[in-house]
Amino acid sequence: MEIEKPGKQHLHQLKQLCNDAGIKLTHQRLEIFRELMSVSDHPSAELIHKRLHKRLPTIAIDTVYRTLTTFDELGLVKKLHIMNERTLFDTNVTIHHHFICSHCKKVTDIYWSDLDNSKLPEMVEGMGKIQSRHLEIHGVCNDCLHKSEE
Amino acid sequence: MEIEKPGKQHLHQLKQLCNDAGIKLTHQRLEIFRELMSVSDHPSAELIHKRLHKRLPTIAIDTVYRTLTTFDELGLVKKLHIMNERTLFDTNVTIHHHFICSHCKKVTDIYWSDLDNSKLPEMVEGMGKIQSRHLEIHGVCNDCLHKSEE
DNA sequence: GTTAATGCAAACGGTTTGCAGGGGT
DNA sequence: ACCCCTGCAAACCGTTTGCATTAAC
Numbered sequence: 177m178e179i180e181k182p183g184k185q186h187l188h189q190l191k192q193l194c195n196d197a198g199i200k201l202t203h204q205r206l207e208i209f210r211e212l213m214s215v216s217d218h219p220s221a222e223l224i225h226k227r228l229h230k231r232l233p234t235i236a237i238d239t240v241y242r243t244l245t246t247f248d249e250l251g252l253v254k255k256l257h258i259m260n261e262r263t264l265f266d267t268n269v270t271i272h273h274h275f276i277c278s279h280c281k282k283v284t285d286i287y288w289s290d291l292d293n294s295k296l297p298e299m300v301e302g303m304g305k306i307q308s309r310h311l312e313i314h315g316v317c318n319d320c321l322h323k324s325e326e
Numbered sequence: 327m328e329i330e331k332p333g334k335q336h337l338h339q340l341k342q343l344c345n346d347a348g349i350k351l352t353h354q355r356l357e358i359f360r361e362l363m364s365v366s367d368h369p370s371a372e373l374i375h376k377r378l379h380k381r382l383p384t385i386a387i388d389t390v391y392r393t394l395t396t397f398d399e400l401g402l403v404k405k406l407h408i409m410n411e412r413t414l415f416d417t418n419v420t421i422h423h424h425f426i427c428s429h430c431k432k433v434t435d436i437y438w439s440d441l442d443n444s445k446l447p448e449m450v451e452g453m454g455k456i457q458s459r460h461l462e463i464h465g466v467c468n469d470c471l472h473k474s475e476e
Numbered sequence: 477g478t479t480a481a482t483g484c485a486a487a488c489g490g491t492t493t494g495c496a497g498g499g500g501t
Numbered sequence: 502a503c504c505c506c507t508g509c510a511a512a513c514c515g516t517t518t519g520c521a522t523t524a525a526c
Contacts, residue, residue: 199505199506200499200500200501200504200505200506201500201501202499202500202505202506202507203499203500204506204507205506220490221490221491222490234507234508235507235508236507236508236509237490237491238491238492238493238507238508238509239506239507239508241490241491241492242492242506242507243506257407257408258407263490263491275450275453275454277454278457284453286447286449286450286453287447287449288446288447288450290447291441294441296438296463297436297437297438297440299436299437300425300436300438300463302468303425303434303436303463303465303467303468304425304427304465304466304467304468304470304471305465305466305471306463306464306465307428307464307465307466308463308464308465309461309462309463309464310461310462310464311459311460311461311462312459312460312461312462313446313450313453313456313458313459314456314457314458314459314460315453315454315455315456315457315458316454316455316457317453317454318452318453318454320454321454321455349480349481350479350480350481350524350525350526351525351526352480352481352482352524352525353524353525354481354482355481370515371515371516372515384482384483385482385483386482386483386484387515387516388482388483388484388516388517388518389481389482389483391515391516391517392481392482392517393481413515413516
C-alpha cells in the first residue's frame with residue numbers, strides 16, 4: 177500500500193515562495209527543489225548532490241547544504257536528525273513520525289493522529305511550553321527480516 | 327518533585343560487571359563510572375572529560391569516548407542522539423522519553439507508561455519487528471520561559 | 477609475563493565558512 | 502549595476518583510529 181504523501185509542493189509554488197521570502201530563484205535552487213520533490217524517501221544532502229551532479233556537473237555540495245538550510249527555514253523541508261546518522265531531509269512537512277530500521281537505516285513515515293492528539297502526562301505539561309512531539313520507532317523492517325531468513 | 331533515578335549502579339557492581347564482561351577495571355573506567363553516577367543530567371563525552379580533568383589531568387578525551395562506548399555496550403549508559411546536538415549519555419537505562427528545550431537544549435526525562443504500552447497503529451505493526459519506541463517532546467522549558475519574561 | 481587499555485596525534489566525515497567571481501533581479 | 506548566490510578551498514568540530522607505551526590481570 178502506497179501512502180499518499182501530503183504537502184507536495186509544485187514548481188510554480190517555489191517562485192512564489194522565493195518572491196515572498198525575498199530571495200532569488202536560481203537555477204541551483206530550482207533543480208534542488210525538483211530533486212527533492214521527485215524523491216519519496218528521506219535523502220541526505222550528499223545523496224541530493226550525487227543525483228544532481230549528473231544533470232549539473234558543476235554544482236557544489238556546500239550549495240546543496242546552503243539551499244537545504246534555506247528550504248528548511250522556508251518550511252519546504254524539515255531537517256531530520258536521527259540516531260548517529262547524517263542529517264536527512266524530509267519533504268513531508270505535515271505532522272508525522274518515523275520508523276527507522278536499525279539494520280538498513282531506512283526511514284519510513286508513520287501517521288498516528290491518536291498520539292498527536294493524546295493528552296500528555298501532567299508531569300510533561302508542567303515542564304514548559306510544548307511545541308512538538310516526535311516519535312521514533314526503532315526495529316527491523318520487513319525487507320531486512322526477509323533477507324536474514326534467506 | 328525530584329524523580330528517583332532508577333538503575334543507579336554502585337561502585338562494587340562495576341567490578342562485577344567488568345569481570346563478567348572479561349574486561350579490565352582500570353582507574354579511568356572507575357573514575358568515569360563515578361562521574362557518570364554522580365551526575366543527574368545527560369552529559370556529553372566532552373563534559374565528562376572536562377569534569378574528570380580536574381581529578382585526572384592526564385585523561386584523554388578518546389579514552390572517555392572509548393569507555394562510554396564500552397559502558398553503552400555493557401548497558402550501563404545509553405547513547406542519546408538528539409537533534410543537531412552532540413551525542414549525550416543517559417545513565418537512566420530504563421524505558422523513558424525526553425523533553426528537550428529548544429532554547430537551552432536541556433534534556434529532561436519523561437515517563438509515560440501509557441505510551442509504552444499502547445498499541446501501535448496497524449500500519450506500523452506491519453512495517454517489521456518493533457524493538458523500541460522513543461518520544462521526543464520539543465518545547466521551551468519553564469526556566470527559559472521565565473527568563474524571557476524578565 | 478601477557479594482554480588489553482591508555483595517551484598521543486593524526487585522520488576522519490559531515491557540515492560550515494571566507495572569499496572572489498558569476499548570475500539573477 | 503547592484504547585490505545575492507555560487508563554487509572553490511580550507512576550516513571546523515565531534516568522534517574515531519593507529520600506534521607505541523603503560524598498567525591490569
